[in-house]
Amino acid sequence: MSERDGRGAVSPRANGAVERPRRGDVPAKRASRLPAPGQGFGVTFAQIFRKVTTEEYPEVPKVTKPRYHGRHVLNRHPDGLEKCVGCELCAWACPADAIYVEGGDNTAEERYSPGERYGRIYQINYLRCIFCGLCIEACPTRSLTMSNDFELADDNRQDLIYTKEQLMAPLLPGMEAPPHPMRLGDDERDYYVRTPDTAQPTDALGVAGRAAARPVEQA
Ligand code: SF4
Numbered sequence: 238m239s240e241r242d243g244r245g246a247v248s249p250r251a252n253g254a255v256e257r258p259r260r261g262d263v264p265a266k267r268a269s270r271l272p273a274p275g276q277g278f279g280v281t282f283a284q285i286f287r288k289v290t291t292e293e294y295p296e297v298p299k300v301t302k303p304r305y306h307g308r309h310v311l312n313r314h315p316d317g318l319e320k321c322v323g324c325e326l327c328a329w330a331c332p333a334d335a336i337y338v339e340g341g342d343n344t345a346e347e348r349y350s351p352g353e354r355y356g357r358i359y360q361i362n363y364l365r366c367i368f369c370g371l372c373i374e375a376c377p378t379r380s381l382t383m384s385n386d387f388e389l390a391d392d393n394r395q396d397l398i399y400t401k402e403q404l405m406a407p408l409l410p411g412m413e414a415p416p417h418p419m420r421l422g423d424d425e426r427d428y429y430v431r432t433p434d435t436a437q438p439t440d441a442l443g444v445a446g447r448a449a450a451r452p453v454e455q456a
């Protein structure tokens with residue numbers, strides 16, 4: 238049932254609006270026998286016994302949920318070659334137009350990824366990114382994943398456009414910096430088609446890459 242005022246109009250409160258005090262309104266009194274200062278200090282006193290919620294960040298780093306959407310990482314294969322094949326699907330999937338990709342051709346002398354193409358230029362604009370994760374869903378090679386790193390603030394716009402060099406996962410032990418030939422087989426399918434005999438710990442690599450990406454200093 239709607240609330241109506243004396244003139245028959247629907248009251249703002251009936252529509253869910255907050256009713257503002259009018260000039261001349263008498264402030265409502267709390268039903269307490271304590272004097273006003275006692276009521277006020279009572280609130281302070283009660284707070285002393287409540288659980289402290291102060292976060293001591295940045296001295297104590299904030300631990301995020303495991304699936305937190307933080308800074309992106311471009312992952313590598315176990316031999317160090319890049320997983321990105323420069324297909325631009327992540328850029329097309331991005332609703333904020335935050336990703337810029339330009340592919341390049343691998344050659345026999347200069348190979349950065351298995352197969353024909355690699356991501357020659359890769360940029361993510363963190364002034365636009367809304368961390369929705371659609372880009373990592375679109376990536377066909379699981380090159381692009383998101384880390385738990387949320388410290389992305391800066392004092393100028395240019396430094397918030399991250400380049401490929403900043404986004405690449407660091408080289409883990411046993412990896413070799415590209416360009417170099419394919420070490421896991423002669424065919425790019427050796428990197429993607431797996432049998433129980435040729436299984437590669439790519440998921441473990443992804444997790445390791447995420448963990449290792451955290452301490453990387455941003456230029
Ligand atoms: S997380 Fe969302 S907004 Fe950010 S780059 Fe990926 S698709 Fe674009």
Ligand code: SF4
Nearest residue numbers: 321322324325327376
């Ligand atoms: S990150 Fe993935 S989706 Fe984006 S260009 Fe590279 S391979 Fe394609």
